[in-house]
Amino acid sequence: MIELSAVSKIFHQGQPNECRALCAVSLTLQRGGMTVFKGPSGSGKTTLLTLVGALARPTSGRISLDGRLLSNLPERFLTEVRRHTFGFVFQQFNLIRGLSVLENVMLPAYPLGRPHRELTQAAQALLERFGLDGKTASRVEWLSGGEAQRTALARALINDPAVLIADEPTANLDSALSGEVLALLGELAAQGRTVLISSHDPRVCSAAPVTRLIELHDGHIVGDYAC
Amino acid sequence: MLITPALVALHLIALCVSGALLLASGFAWTLLRHWDIASGSELQIRLERRTYLVSTLLGFVLGAELLSLLLFVHSAESLSSQFVGAMCATGVLNINAFGFPTLLLKIALFFLAALWLLLNRVDQQGHDYPLVRVKYALLLAIMPLALLELLLQSAYFLGLKPEVITSCCGSLFSAEGQGAAAELAGWPVRPALLAFYGMAGLLLGSGAALWRWPALGALFAAISGLTFVVAIAAIIAFLSLYVYENPNRHCPFCLLKAGYDYVGYALYLPLFAATAAGLGAGLLAPCRHIASLRRVMPGEMRWLTGVALAGFGAFYVLATALILRSNLILLG
Amino acid sequence: MPGASRYRDCDTVLLPAFPDQNEMRTWLERQNYLIDYTLAALLRRKTRNLGLLLVYTLLVFLFASVLLLSQGLRREAATLMQDAPELIVQKLNAGRHDLLPAAWLDTLRGIRGVSAVRGRLWGYYYDPAVKANYTLMVAPERGLTADAIMVGATLARVREVGVGDYLSLRAANGQPLPLKITALLDSTSELLSADLLLLSESAFHQLFQPPADTYTDAVLTVRNPREARTIAGKITLALPASRPILRAEILRTYDALFNWREGIVFLTLGTLLLAFLILAWDKAAGLSAEEKREIGILKAIGWETGDILRMKLWEGTLISLTAFLTGYALAYVQVFYGGARLFAPVLKGWAVLYPEFRLTPAVDLQQLLVLLAVTVLPYIVATLIPGWRAAIADPDAVMRG
Numbered sequence: 001m002i003e004l005s006a007v008s009k010i011f012h013q014g015q016p017n018e019c020r021a022l023c024a025v026s027l028t029l030q031r032g033g034m035t036v037f038k039g040p041s042g043s044g045k046t047t048l049l050t051l052v053g054a055l056a057r058p059t060s061g062r063i064s065l066d067g068r069l070l071s072n073l074p075e076r077f078l079t080e081v082r083r084h085t086f087g088f089v090f091q092q093f094n095l096i097r098g099l100s101v102l103e104n105v106m107l108p109a110y111p112l113g114r115p116h117r118e119l120t121q122a123a124q125a126l127l128e129r130f131g132l133d134g135k136t137a138s139r140v141e142w143l144s145g146g147e148a149q150r151t152a153l154a155r156a157l158i159n160d161p162a163v164l165i166a167d168e169p170t171a172n173l174d175s176a177l178s179g180e181v182l183a184l185l186g187e188l189a190a191q192g193r194t195v196l197i198s199s200h201d202p203r204v205c206s207a208a209p210v211t212r213l214i215e216l217h218d219g220h221i222v223g224d225y226a227c
Numbered sequence: 228m229l230i231t232p233a234l235v236a237l238h239l240i241a242l243c244v245s246g247a248l249l250l251a252s253g254f255a256w257t258l259l260r261h262w263d264i265a266s267g268s269e270l271q272i273r274l275e276r277r278t279y280l281v282s283t284l285l286g287f288v289l290g291a292e293l294l295s296l297l298l299f300v301h302s303a304e305s306l307s308s309q310f311v312g313a314m315c316a317t318g319v320l321n322i323n324a325f326g327f328p329t330l331l332l333k334i335a336l337f338f339l340a341a342l343w344l345l346l347n348r349v350d351q352q353g354h355d356y357p358l359v360r361v362k363y364a365l366l367l368a369i370m371p372l373a374l375l376e377l378l379l380q381s382a383y384f385l386g387l388k389p390e391v392i393t394s395c396c397g398s399l400f401s402a403e404g405q406g407a408a409a410e411l412a413g414w415p416v417r418p419a420l421l422a423f424y425g426m427a428g429l430l431l432g433s434g435a436a437l438w439r440w441p442a443l444g445a446l447f448a449a450i451s452g453l454t455f456v457v458a459i460a461a462i463i464a465f466l467s468l469y470v471y472e473n474p475n476r477h478c479p480f481c482l483l484k485a486g487y488d489y490v491g492y493a494l495y496l497p498l499f500a501a502t503a504a505g506l507g508a509g510l511l512a513p514c515r516h517i518a519s520l521r522r523v524m525p526g527e528m529r530w531l532t533g534v535a536l537a538g539f540g541a542f543y544v545l546a547t548a549l550i551l552r553s554n555l556i557l558l559g
Numbered sequence: 560m561p562g563a564s565r566y567r568d569c570d571t572v573l574l575p576a577f578p579d580q581n582e583m584r585t586w587l588e589r590q591n592y593l594i595d596y597t598l599a600a601l602l603r604r605k606t607r608n609l610g611l612l613l614v615y616t617l618l619v620f621l622f623a624s625v626l627l628l629s630q631g632l633r634r635e636a637a638t639l640m641q642d643a644p645e646l647i648v649q650k651l652n653a654g655r656h657d658l659l660p661a662a663w664l665d666t667l668r669g670i671r672g673v674s675a676v677r678g679r680l681w682g683y684y685y686d687p688a689v690k691a692n693y694t695l696m697v698a699p700e701r702g703l704t705a706d707a708i709m710v711g712a713t714l715a716r717v718r719e720v721g722v723g724d725y726l727s728l729r730a731a732n733g734q735p736l737p738l739k740i741t742a743l744l745d746s747t748s749e750l751l752s753a754d755l756l757l758l759s760e761s762a763f764h765q766l767f768q769p770p771a772d773t774y775t776d777a778v779l780t781v782r783n784p785r786e787a788r789t790i791a792g793k794i795t796l797a798l799p800a801s802r803p804i805l806r807a808e809i810l811r812t813y814d815a816l817f818n819w820r821e822g823i824v825f826l827t828l829g830t831l832l833l834a835f836l837i838l839a840w841d842k843a844a845g846l847s848a849e850e851k852r853e854i855g856i857l858k859a860i861g862w863e864t865g866d867i868l869r870m871k872l873w874e875g876t877l878i879s880l881t882a883f884l885t886g887y888a889l890a891y892v893q894v895f896y897g898g899a900r901l902f903a904p905v906l907k908g909w910a911v912l913y914p915e916f917r918l919t920p921a922v923d924l925q926q927l928l929v930l931l932a933v934t935v936l937p938y939i940v941a942t943l944i945p946g947w948r949a950a951i952a953d954p955d956a957v958m959r960g
């Protein structure tokens with residue numbers, strides 16, 4: 001369970017281009033289910049996701065995970081927690097060019113020093129599950145949009161995180177692929193993982209597996225609906 | 228003025244060390260004033276990021292400082308053919324008034340650098356940077372010493388004039404002379420041997436006690452330091468006599484020569500490493516009360532104690548072997 | 560529920576309870592992965608790194624060449640000097656070298672500690688044909704007949720003569736003196752014998768016509784080498800116009816000369832080092848957009864600043880190691896097998912007759928430490944700050960696009 005209390009994030013504090021991305025947001029996210037953060041660009045939903053996912057520290061306020069305080073951890077230990085708890089899928093996929101699919105999937109686990117064979121097997125199992133076992137050795141530049149998306153998903157899951165965060169997962173896909181991706185995410189949610197998505201795509205907001213919809217505007221939460 | 232590659236390298240290292248420490252000190256000052264682990268402000272985040280750089284830089288630079296002690300002694304030794312009257316490093320160091328002070332300062336910096344590196348290592352294992360203030364305060368203390376070392380070393384090297392006739396170790400380390408070196412050389416053999424092996428016993432005892440009760444860290448550190456002093460004194464007082472098989476030659480530097488199979492290095496390296504580890508154990512013992520380090524401290528203490536005992540052990544074993552193997556009989 | 564029961568309670572930090580793994584093994588695996596990734600990254604950007612690697616290797620090569628050559632020469636000189644006389648006595652006249660009267664030999668024999676005294680006859684001869692100076696010496700132990708000579712291999716080569724040929728020298732009275740070469744001097748001692756010409760006493764007298772009962776200098780053997788300096792003092796007292804020269808002094812002078820020259824070359828190479836450091840800094844700081852993107856991604860997927868920094872350090876280490884080993888190996892080959900043509904002129908001095916000789920290969924720990932301190936340490940320090948700057952990229956910047 002992730003709890004945010006009076007969390008604010010200010011960029012370029014004290015300078016002329018100061019920007020308040022989030023203003024005193026309080027939120028409780030339960031385990032499990034699929035939550036969608038909806039709002040126009042600039043509403044702060046990406047910033048909220050980075051804070052929830054321990055990618056950044058709030059300027060003020062407290063964030064706790066399962067009752068343990070996260071917001072005052074220095075970067076090194078924040079990253080340790082993040083590695084094991086959160087998996088990210090980015091809008092641009094962000095795969096490393098020049099490496100194969102398999103290597104890309106194994107990358108997040110490198111700093112953990114897991115034994116090579118075990119890691120390779122885990123990565124291959126994930127790729128098989130997402131239907132990519134024929135492409136493990138191909139370079140990521142040669143993948144189609146859908147394949148790249150699924151590779152990114154596999155990469156996010158390599159450390160078996162409890163929470164999966166996807167930023168605009170359907171932005172670069174057509175409706176057929178979007179449906180596929182949402183189904184996959186729904187599957188993961190059904191297995192017990194918490195899935196958090198940010199999107200302004202109405203198909204996502206009205207998809208079947210979604211259990212909660214949070215609306216953001218100008219750094220404030222303006223709506224919170226159960227679906 | 229003498230220009231050799233070794234001296235150029237030593238100058239370079241000293242410059243790098245001083246430069247890096249100066250930079251780091253500026254940062255240390257800012258950190259000591261503004262560090263607040265609980266805040267998420269941009270200043271705090273910037274400070275945390277900076278510590279990565281400074282810690283890594285200092286790691287390298289202080290490591291180089293450790294090597295420069297070795298290089299300094301080695302160079303002094305190899306330059307002895309250059310100076311009339313010098314047969315070993317003693318003569319070279321005696322050329323002007325800055326030689327021995329530079330050596331002593333380098334030794335002090337060696338231990339301080341080793342301690343800092345140990346502190347850094349432990350600090351990085353705590354999730355809230357528990358020792359960061361101690362670390363950077365220590366840095367502010369080391370910095371002036373490093374600058375002083377740069378000055379003294381430069382003065383020493385600039386004053387190395389080959390035409391000056393220097394005295395050899397025979398006159399400096401002889402029992403009839405004056406000064407600390409002569410006092411040590413004049414220490415009678417039997418009490419020296421007793422003190423030497425007595426310290427070994429104390430070391431073993433306190434080391435074993437430390438393994439069981441980490442609270443005794445300070446005691447172990449004190450005994451380690453004392454053992455270091457006694458060991459050096461013992462080398463001058465009687466061990467060198469056994470190695471040279473000459474009841475009048477007390478020089479601690481001639482041991483480093485090729486003619487004696489470089490046994491000096493085999494003696495000094497473990498001794499210095501062990502003393503550093505022992506002092507480190509003492510310094511770090513209070514850290515086991517820190518919440519974020521509670522998990523790692525016992526392991527660290529054990530490791531340090533192990534290294535210290537192993538190093539001292541190697542030293543004592545070698546010393547005893549040298550005494551037994553020697554053809555010189557000092558005790559009827 | 561996946562991920563639920565995987566947190567070990569440890570104060571206020573959530574740490575993963577992965578299956579018990581040996582901490583050391585984990586650390587090793589981690590370094591393994593980092594090295595793997597670094598190598599792959601370096602190979603992906605071959606062209607960018609190649610230029611730097613070449614310059615780095617060149618730098619190590621130059622420094623190592625100087626060190627190795629100097630070390631080799633010093634060693635050579637020391638070995639050869641072992642057979643040189645312990646003490647040489649010359650006569651001075653108005654501060655200049657004068658011929659030594661035969662009577663002095665008896666005085667020298669009388670000094671306590673001296674076991675043997677021998678007068679030597681030698682001199683220099685300028686040959687205008689090749690514009691070189693030869694050293695001519697009388698060597699009674701070689702048993703040369705009146706007009707027979709033995710010459711050094713370099714001399715023979717330069718004058719294009721061999722065994723059986725005649726060499727004509729101009730005597731002091733202007734008359735030519737033909738001398739027959741009966742043998743060439745052993746080439747293993749070419750360093751000493753390069754310009755050497757051994758002749759008989761009668762040939763010497765014919766050539767130079769020195770005053771009677773004089774020698775060029777005297778060589779002494781002393782009973783106890785450690786007494787050499789004291790004996791030298793006694794000689795100066797007994798014969799005020801004399802100048803005793805100790806072998807130790809000669810060695811010291813050679814040492815100082817080599818040291819000094821080596822040091823000067825080192826300092827000169829310092830400018831190259833500086834240029835290289837600027838290049839290294841620039842290259843480390845000028846990350847391409849692709850590289851910046853990669854680091855951002857790595858940070859976003861779970862690598863932290865320390866990991867990126869370590870990766871950058873591995874990059875530096877791998878490049879340094881390659882450059883160091885290659886440069887050193889090339890220098891070694893060049894100095895010990897390639898005739899050491901590169902820095903020879905500076906270190907050996909100005910002369911016309913360069914002997915060909917093989918130096919004995921020698922590696923020395925101090926040399927390696929110095930080389931590391933002068934090349935690798937500055938490189939790592941120079942690339943550290945740019946590497947750090949790259950490593951502190953914001954992980955959430957990737958999310959924000």
